[in-house]
Amino acid sequence: xxxxxxxxxxxxxxxxxxxxxxxxxxxxxxxxxxxxxxxxxxxxxxxxxxxxxxxxxxxxxxxxxxxxxxxxxxxxxxxxxxxxxxxxxxxxxxxxxxxxxx
Amino acid sequence: xxxxxxxxxxxxxxxxxxxxxxxxxxxxxxxxxxxxxxxxxxxxxxxxxxxxxxxxxxxxxxxxxxxxxxxxxxxxxxxxxxxxxxxxxxxxxxxxxxxxxxxxxxxxxxxxxxxxxxxxxxxxxxxxxxxxxxxxxxxxxxxxxxxxxxxxxxxxxxxxxxxxxxxxxxxxxxxxxxxxxxxxxxxxxxxxxxxxxxxxxxxxxxxxxxxxxxxx
Amino acid sequence: xxxxxxxxxxxxxxxxxxxxxxxxxxxxxxxxxxxxxxxxxxxxxxxxxxxxxxxxxxxxxxxxxxxxxxxxxxxxxxxxxxxxxxxxxxxxxxxxxxxxxxxxxxxxxxxxxxxxxxxxxxxxxxxxxxxxxxxxxxxxxxxxxxxxxxxxxxxxxxxxxxxxxxxxxxxxxxxxxxxxxxxxxxxxx
Amino acid sequence: xxxxxxxxxxxxxxxxxxxxxxxxxxxxxxxxxxxxxxxxxxxxxxxxxxxxxxxxxxxxxxxxxxxxxxxxxxxxxxxxxxxxxxxxxxxxxxxxxxxxxxxxxxxxxxxxxxxxxxxxxxxxxxxxxxxxxxxxxxxxxxxxxxxxxxxxxxxxxxxxxxxxxxxxxxxxxxxxxxxxxxxxxxxxxxxxxxxxxxxxxxxxxxxxxxxxxxxxxxxxxxxxxxxxxxxxxxxxxxxxxxxxxxxxxxxxxxxxxxxxxxxxxxxxxxxxxxxxxxxxxxxxxxxxxxxxxxxxxxxxxxxxxxxxxxxxxxxxxxxxxxxxxxxxxxxxxxxxxxxxxxxxxxxxxxxxx
Numbered sequence: 106x107x108x109x110x111x112x113x114x115x116x117x118x119x120x121x122x123x124x125x126x127x128x129x130x131x132x133x134x135x136x137x138x139x140x141x142x143x144x145x146x147x148x149x150x151x152x153x154x155x156x157x158x159x160x161x162x163x164x165x166x167x168x169x170x171x172x173x174x175x176x177x178x179x180x181x182x183x184x185x186x187x188x189x190x191x192x193x194x195x196x197x198x199x200x201x202x203x204x205x206x207x
Numbered sequence: 208x209x210x211x212x213x214x215x216x217x218x219x220x221x222x223x224x225x226x227x228x229x230x231x232x233x234x235x236x237x238x239x240x241x242x243x244x245x246x247x248x249x250x251x252x253x254x255x256x257x258x259x260x261x262x263x264x265x266x267x268x269x270x271x272x273x274x275x276x277x278x279x280x281x282x283x284x285x286x287x288x289x290x291x292x293x294x295x296x297x298x299x300x301x302x303x304x305x306x307x308x309x310x311x312x313x314x315x316x317x318x319x320x321x322x323x324x325x326x327x328x329x330x331x332x333x334x335x336x337x338x339x340x341x342x343x344x345x346x347x348x349x350x351x352x353x354x355x356x357x358x359x360x361x362x363x364x365x366x367x368x369x370x371x372x373x374x375x376x377x378x379x380x381x382x383x384x385x386x387x388x389x390x391x392x393x394x395x396x397x398x399x400x401x402x403x404x405x406x407x408x409x410x411x412x413x414x415x416x417x418x419x420x421x422x423x
Numbered sequence: 424x425x426x427x428x429x430x431x432x433x434x435x436x437x438x439x440x441x442x443x444x445x446x447x448x449x450x451x452x453x454x455x456x457x458x459x460x461x462x463x464x465x466x467x468x469x470x471x472x473x474x475x476x477x478x479x480x481x482x483x484x485x486x487x488x489x490x491x492x493x494x495x496x497x498x499x500x501x502x503x504x505x506x507x508x509x510x511x512x513x514x515x516x517x518x519x520x521x522x523x524x525x526x527x528x529x530x531x532x533x534x535x536x537x538x539x540x541x542x543x544x545x546x547x548x549x550x551x552x553x554x555x556x557x558x559x560x561x562x563x564x565x566x567x568x569x570x571x572x573x574x575x576x577x578x579x580x581x582x583x584x585x586x587x588x589x590x591x592x593x594x595x596x597x598x599x600x601x602x603x604x605x606x607x608x609x610x611x612x
Numbered sequence: 613x614x615x616x617x618x619x620x621x622x623x624x625x626x627x628x629x630x631x632x633x634x635x636x637x638x639x640x641x642x643x644x645x646x647x648x649x650x651x652x653x654x655x656x657x658x659x660x661x662x663x664x665x666x667x668x669x670x671x672x673x674x675x676x677x678x679x680x681x682x683x684x685x686x687x688x689x690x691x692x693x694x695x696x697x698x699x700x701x702x703x704x705x706x707x708x709x710x711x712x713x714x715x716x717x718x719x720x721x722x723x724x725x726x727x728x729x730x731x732x733x734x735x736x737x738x739x740x741x742x743x744x745x746x747x748x749x750x751x752x753x754x755x756x757x758x759x760x761x762x763x764x765x766x767x768x769x770x771x772x773x774x775x776x777x778x779x780x781x782x783x784x785x786x787x788x789x790x791x792x793x794x795x796x797x798x799x800x801x802x803x804x805x806x807x808x809x810x811x812x813x814x815x816x817x818x819x820x821x822x823x824x825x826x827x828x829x830x831x832x833x834x835x836x837x838x839x840x841x842x843x844x845x846x847x848x849x850x851x852x853x854x855x856x857x858x859x860x861x862x863x864x865x866x867x868x869x870x871x872x873x874x875x876x877x878x879x880x881x882x883x884x885x886x887x888x889x890x891x892x893x894x895x896x897x898x899x900x901x902x903x904x905x906x907x908x909x910x911x912x913x914x915x916x917x918x919x920x921x922x923x924x925x926x927x928x929x930x931x932x933x934x935x936x937x938x939x940x941x942x943x944x945x946x947x948x949x950x951x952x953x954x955x956x957x958x959x960x961x962x963x964x965x
Contacts, residue, residue, distance in 0.1 A: 426626055426629065450698075452698065452701065452754060452755075453698075453700070453701070456701060456704075456747075456751060459747055475731070475732070475733055476733060476736075479733055479736050479737050479740045480740070482740040482741060482743070482744075483736070483739065483740035483743060486740075486743055486744065486747065487740060487743025487744075487746060487773075487776075488743075490747065491743075491746055491747065491750070491769060491773065494747075494750055494754075495769075498754070498762075498766075554732070554733055554793065
């Protein structure tokens with residue numbers, strides 16, 4: 106069978122679902138962040154698959170590039186927030202962080 | 208700003224100076240001596256060794272009388288000596304260093320430096336100062352057996368030859384003694400016949416015999 | 424079954440397996456390193472989709488940047504040696520709930536993707552490299568976005584440094600008192 | 613049955629492709645292994661000559677078999693996994709590091725007619741793939757369950773990530789002058805004598821003379837950066853044995869340690885090869901068309917790279933180890949501004965010529 110657009114899209118769907126699963130179930134904030142990265146990557150895969158097969162061409166690739174840039178910025182900020190949480194609570198469990206201010 | 212640039216240039220130039228030093232060293236002759244293979248020409252301090260330094264033992268064979276005092280004195284039994292008597296019929300007439308006649312051949316004189324503890328007791332025990340500490344302090348070798356040093360001037364064949372000569376002499380002596388004995392018996396028989404004739408000289412002969420015994 | 428298909432399934436297997444490890448592993452470190460394989464598999468996919476620049480960018484930014492950042496985050500938020508790095512799910516109900524939702528999403532998206540009539544335009548001429556085209560359109564068509572992204576990165580850099588800074592710049596009275604008392608105790612000791 | 617049939621069909625259909633792929637993959641590996649033996653021997657010999665010693669002399673004539681003996685020694689050593697180590701990560705780490713080095717080798721153009729993989733974004737690929745070593749180092753350091761390993765790994769990672777920025781600046785500068793990221797194209801542009809090398813301003817005739825100071829400074833910056841990226845002295849803080857036993861590979865032994873060793877020397881070759889390509893003409897002969905046939909090009913490429921490997925070894929036995937704060941000072945306050953200034957000049961040169 107020839108590999109086409111649908112194959113890539115299904116892989117991206119699976120990746121997306123796994124990211125959602127991680128965000129819903131995991132306790133540790135860093136693992137939630139990893140789930141987020143999975144979701145972003147799934148979106149990226151879609152962009153590039155469409156760039157190749159759907160006639161999106163360079164535009165798709167550039168969108169993916171910006172997604173990567175934003176993912177980098179987002180993970181830096183998210184990790185700094187997580188570090189801050191760790192300094193205040195001495196853990197990073199998302200379900201036990203209840204207050205925004207001491 | 209100027210300081211900053213100066214700092215950079217200084218750092219860079221000092222690195223270059225260091226690299227020059229190492230580059231020159233790269234082509235200088237090396238000072239390593241591949242020690243056990245190549246001995247350094249001047250061994251470190253071998254001529255400035257103190258007189259009582261206890262280094263490798265050396266045996267001056269012409270001085271050695273073969274008295275085995277050193278073997279007895281050695282606390283770790285590293286000296287093995289075997290002597291063979293000098294046969295009087297031997298054509299070689301060996302002399303000691305001081306001109307006296309040699310009594311023993313040193314058919315074996317081994318020192319095992321693997322065992323030696325460098326106490327120096329053997330040098331004290333030696334009556335003729337034949338065994339002394341030398342200035343040689345290097346023992347490194349590839350095989351432990353190389354540390355067993357033979358000082359005897361003879362190899363196995365020569366030792367066997369000397370022993371054979373000695374045995375011959377002993378045999379000759381024994382034959383001679385036998386012949387003497389037989390001759391003496393004969394003479395005794397003859398004397399018995401004449402014994403009664405000369406009774407008065409008995410005391411004198413016994414006195415003579417006594418003197419002979421004493422002198423022996 | 425051709426070579427492309429074999430390579431595709433190989434990469435798909437790597438992505439799904441390591442992604443599953445990311446999601447299900449109890450050890451955060453293992454999850455982080457499994458994420459590396461996921462990202463590599465995706466880079467392989469991008470290369471197969473003829474966007475080599477994106478593939479290399481993926482390796483450079485995700486693997487060399489974000490993942491290292493995440494690993495440092497893990498190391499800084501768990502006391503590294505002697506402390507359990509394991510973390511569990513929030514609860515059994517939540518687990519089932521999450522599994523159900525993700526299965527529904529996966530199935531739904533897959534159905535959607537297979538049943539939709541996409542306009543498929545396979546690229547006839549394989550371009551030498553997508554880098555020229557990307558560079559050209561970044562500096563013409565998308566110049567504003569490009570600049571905004573640069574500013575965004577700068578803001579993120581400063582913001583991250585500010586948030587993670589140990590001594591808060593805006594001190595409340597209580598916290599400053601605490602700090603001073605701590606210092607006093609230290610001096611007395 | 614079906615599976616067998618499928619496999620058989622698949623293999624018979626693609627035998628040529630698979631065979632060619634394997635053969636081409638083996639070439640850089642063979643190159644790496646032979647080079648590692650030469651480099652280890654060279655390191656031992658140069659180190660001892662600089663210290664007025666002889667170096668290895670007992671194994672073979674002049675100790676020529678010493679690296680081979682070391683390989684066999686490492687092969688027969690016991691492979692220890694420490695108690696309490698994270699086994700999968702611990703076992704994986706050396707291979708990840710080696711993978712980064714090996715993948716970088718795959719895009720080096722050995723000659724105008726041969727590169728294992730003629731990637732058109734080769735330089736970018738090399739910068740990207742060398743970040744794999746960072747992950748391998750963290751993995752090994754963390755999985756060893758040893759504080760020294762962990763501190764060494766953290767230091768190493770912070771050092772490599774910091775120095776990646778000036779290194780990328782240098783590569784970008786040359787890329788902006790060459791208008792290409794393809795290493796083969798960059799090498800081809802510098803053909804026709806050493807005057808055309810990018811360290812001397814590139815192929816732009818006499819008018820480029822104002823560019824030469826900038827390119828030379830850029831080359832020096834890249835050389836310093838490459839030392840730091842391969843954790844070589846004077847920047848081998850992560851392995852400082854006076855503080856950290858041996859850094860991130862303290863707990864490794866036997867074959868896995870050999871992989872670390874191989875990757876270190878391989879990375880030395882990779883950075884030297886990048887330097888050769890972007891500043892010293894890659895495979896092109898320094899004397900115009902003289903000795904510039906494809907076979908001789910391989911010789912020129914390897915000779916130039918080995919020269920820089922030798923330079924790294926020479927520098928290692930010259931300078932003492934820096935402190936961590938000096939290391940970071942050098943990177944952020946000296947190399948980065950310098951490389952940025954030079955990058956601006958080179959970008960201008962790229963626009964003009």
